[in-house]
Amino acid sequence: MAKGPLPPDAKKVFAGAPDPTVVGISPALPPMPAPTNMAFAIFRVFSGNLSIMRVGRPVQALPHPNCDYCGAKATLVRPGEAAYPYQDGHGPLWLCEPCEAWIGIFARSTRNLPLGRLANGELREWKAKLHAALEPMAEAKARRDGVSIFEARSKGYKWLAGELKIEPKACNINLLDLEQCRAAIGVIEQFEQNRRAATPSE
Numbered sequence: 001m002a003k004g005p006l007p008p009d010a011k012k013v014f015a016g017a018p019d020p021t022v023v024g025i026s027p028a029l030p031p032m033p034a035p036t037n038m039a040f041a042i043f044r045v046f047s048g049n050l051s052i053m054r055v056g057r058p059v060q061a062l063p064h065p066n067c068d069y070c071g072a073k074a075t076l077v078r079p080g081e082a083a084y085p086y087q088d089g090h091g092p093l094w095l096c097e098p099c100e101a102w103i104g105i106f107a108r109s110t111r112n113l114p115l116g117r118l119a120n121g122e123l124r125e126w127k128a129k130l131h132a133a134l135e136p137m138a139e140a141k142a143r144r145d146g147v148s149i150f151e152a153r154s155k156g157y158k159w160l161a162g163e164l165k166i167e168p169k170a171c172n173i174n175l176l177d178l179e180q181c182r183a184a185i186g187v188i189e190q191f192e193q194n195r196r197a198a199t200p201s202e
Helices: 008-015 122-147 148-164 179-199
Strands: 041-047 049-056 073-077 093-096 101-104
Touching: 122 148, 122 179, 148 179
Parallel strands: none
Antiparallel strands: 041 049, 073 093, 093 101
């Protein structure tokens, strides 16, 4: 079979390799470059050119929280479904029906990312108490410092994390367990007592 000359672009790819028109062998491909940034890549040879097609990163598995009380996988429920625990709509929830424990999802999450740990009735009660204790402090700080309520809450949680000796990113009302909620309320109550004691009486 007659062998014609290689296209000019192919000669660039195989520069330095033996001339197949002379020795009659198939040209060897150069080493394939390794994928970068942990992304997958597909290599193809077309008309003697080596090119890389980037496919993208692998899709992470959808979050599926477990119940902290029984260890079972939670079920995603929506308003109107039989297992949904509220009469009015509070958005989708991750639910463990036997333990009556649930947690909401982030408002704009397309992957139903849970806000934190599933909470049973007792934990939900202490979370409500903690919110009632912490929110007035955040509102007062927002007024005093002229910052948004979101910034005031963030600084409040950072202060509370230091008092509880936990990581700031772990100090969130939806991440705290029962004992941490109780401890947090104790810290806030002690702070308020110290503040009132330091304030001169009228």
